[in-house]
Amino acid sequence: MKKLSKKQSQWxxxxxxxxxxxxxxxxxxxLIRLAMGL
Structure with missing residues (x-):
């Protein structure tokens, strides 16, 4: 795996x-949709 540049790692x-x-x-x-459906 090649080293990422600083800018690439930030992205x-x-x-x-x-x-x-x-x-x-x-x-x-x-989860909220399921709770509302119950």
């Missing part, structure tokens, strides 16, 4: 955090 962190946040929000939305 990788940003994208990773963005996707993680999106998944958390999406999961909570699904």
């Amino acid at each position: 990788a962190w940003f994208v990773g955090l963005y996707l993680a946040g999106f998944l958390v929000v999406f999961t909570f939305a699904q």
